[in-house]
Amino acid sequence: MAKAEIRNKIRRYRFNAGEMTQEELANRAGCTRQTIILMEQSRYVPSLALAFCIARVFKAGIEDIFEYVDEENGADL
Amino acid sequence: MTQTRKRAAFTFLIWGMVMTAFSIIFFYGAGPERYALEKWRRLAGAGIIACGYFSYGLMLFLTRIRTGNHAVGRDERDEEIQNHANASAFPFVLVYVFALSIILWEKYQGIGFVPVGWMWFMAYSTSFAAFISSSVIALILEFKASAHGQG
Numbered sequence: 357m358a359k360a361e362i363r364n365k366i367r368r369y370r371f372n373a374g375e376m377t378q379e380e381l382a383n384r385a386g387c388t389r390q391t392i393i394l395m396e397q398s399r400y401v402p403s404l405a406l407a408f409c410i411a412r413v414f415k416a417g418i419e420d421i422f423e424y425v426d427e428e429n430g431a432d433l
Numbered sequence: 434m435t436q437t438r439k440r441a442a443f444t445f446l447i448w449g450m451v452m453t454a455f456s457i458i459f460f461y462g463a464g465p466e467r468y469a470l471e472k473w474r475r476l477a478g479a480g481i482i483a484c485g486y487f488s489y490g491l492m493l494f495l496t497r498i499r500t501g502n503h504a505v506g507r508d509e510r511d512e513e514i515q516n517h518a519n520a521s522a523f524p525f526v527l528v529y530v531f532a533l534s535i536i537l538w539e540k541y542q543g544i545g546f547v548p549v550g551w552m553w554f555m556a557y558s559t560s561f562a563a564f565i566s567s568s569v570i571a572l573i574l575e576f577k578a579s580a581h582g583q584g
Contacts, residue, residue, distance in 0.1 A: 382505060383505060386505055386508065387505055387508035387509065387510070388435060388505050388506070388507070388508050388510070388511070390435055390510070391508055391509075391510045394510070400510060402509070403509050405509075406508075406509055
């Protein structure tokens with residue numbers, strides 16, 4: 357299996373949501389602010405449940421925010 | 434500071450101090466060979482361990498997530514770090530017990546028996562090894578996963 361990475365656009369979506377704070381997003385998604393910080397830095401990959409919660413906060417689809425990228429094929433969108 | 438980091442740091446501090454205090458009592462004076470025969474040392478050792486467990490329990494109580502607090506204090510990442518730390522500490526404890534047994538065998542094989550006081554040391558120090566290794570691993574994982582974070 358090729359080495360893969362999960363990228364996200366949480367920072368952009370926060371900006372589009374009126375510069376929503378990391379704290380607010382964390383509280384609404386049910387995680388800590390540190391987890392949001394690490395996700396934005398692509399240093400933590402959330403569980404599917406948390407990814408859905410984040411997508412729901414932004415009223416977006418999970419694939420709008422998270423993308424699966426592997427070395428061979430690039431962004432899988 | 435997250436609950437995971439707080440708890441790991443306090444666990445390391447509490448059990449580090451307990452281990453130091455117990456080691457001083459255990460190796461004090463006539464040393465391990467007479468530990469089981471000197472009642473005051475056994476009682477002092479047991480008292481130190483009891484203080485350790487009491488402090489540990491108190492720390493867990495004081496660092497609990499308060500209901501009604503708006504912010505989320507613990508999430509899936511904290512659970513993941515804790516589970517990983519516990520799983521990684523397990524082989525460390527196994528190696529510790531094995532290594533201590535071999536060291537005792539090497540030291541006392543000439544006389545054919547191990548002074549019974551060492552059984553106390555092994556029993557207590559296994560707890561120290563478990564608590565300390567688990568907290569150190571949790572701190573490392575927590576640090577690695579948030580070294581550039583804002584919190």
